[in-house]
Amino acid sequence: MDFRIRSGTPDDALCISALATQTFLDTYATEGIRPDLAREVFSLCSASAFAAHLHEPQTVFLLAEQGEHLLGFAQLSTAISKAGDTGHQGCELVRLYVQPNQKRRGVGRALMQVAAQRSRIAGADTVWLTAWAENHRARAFYTAIGYQDVGELPYVWEDKVYENRVFVQAL
Numbered sequence: 001m002d003f004r005i006r007s008g009t010p011d012d013a014l015c016i017s018a019l020a021t022q023t024f025l026d027t028y029a030t031e032g033i034r035p036d037l038a039r040e041v042f043s044l045c046s047a048s049a050f051a052a053h054l055h056e057p058q059t060v061f062l063l064a065e066q067g068e069h070l071l072g073f074a075q076l077s078t079a080i081s082k083a084g085d086t087g088h089q090g091c092e093l094v095r096l097y098v099q100p101n102q103k104r105r106g107v108g109r110a111l112m113q114v115a116a117q118r119s120r121i122a123g124a125d126t127v128w129l130t131a132w133a134e135n136h137r138a139r140a141f142y143t144a145i146g147y148q149d150v151g152e153l154p155y156v157w158e159d160k161v162y163e164n165r166v167f168v169q170a171l
């Protein structure tokens with residue numbers, strides 16, 4: 001592994017925001033940009049939004065870096081929460097973004113391994129997450145690293161409802 005993983009601090013908000021913006025648009029703006037998507041990315045992926053998350057006591061950011069470059073990050077909630085109506089609960093992996101240029105070199109897998117360790121330390125026996133049903137790349141990735149699709153949990157942004165799948169892994 002030629003990159004390292006460390007915990008994020010509020011000083012990392014700017015680079016996390018830039019990487020998240022690029023990766024979000026690469027993943028979700030597959031047919032071009034719409035106003036609702038533009039509002040979503042500038043709202044959820046702004047530096048101020050991430051600075052606020054980086055201050056939350058029950059949120060952990062894991063950053064994969066090589067030299068001075070951020071390659072990807074994971075955002076984990078260490079609070080135990082319910083995975084929708086699936087009957088599962090545990091720590092939620094809120095975001096996992098690997099920069100498009102850095103895909104398929106093991107960054108996502110390594111971030112998920114550390115996220116699982118942090119979840120165990122937090123007392124969880126499960127990690128859960130949601131993935132957009134049309135995000136076939138992410139679904140293949142989660143299946144490849146041992147996650148199971150256990151149901152759906154719709155995601156609502158403005159007046160649109162998106163089908164999200166729920167994935168879980170026992171620790």
Ligand SMILES: CC(C)(COP(=O)(O)OP(=O)(O)OC[C@H]1O[C@@H](n2cnc3c(N)ncnc32)[C@H](O)[C@@H]1OP(=O)(O)O)[C@@H](O)C(=O)NCCC(=O)NCCS
Binds near residue numbers: 145
């Ligand atoms: C999904 C994502 C996190 C995967 O990260 P990654 O660093 O590229 O994945 P890894 O290199 O660790 O891959 C581990 C294994 O997952 C599987 N995998 C990863 N990407 C895959 C793809 N596009 N298609 C099929 N299998 C894939 C493979 O089995 C891979 O092992 P291999 O490369 O030895 O064959 C990354 O593509 C990403 O950030 N995508 C955009 C944002 C996103 O969709 N995040 C998840 C939202 S729920």
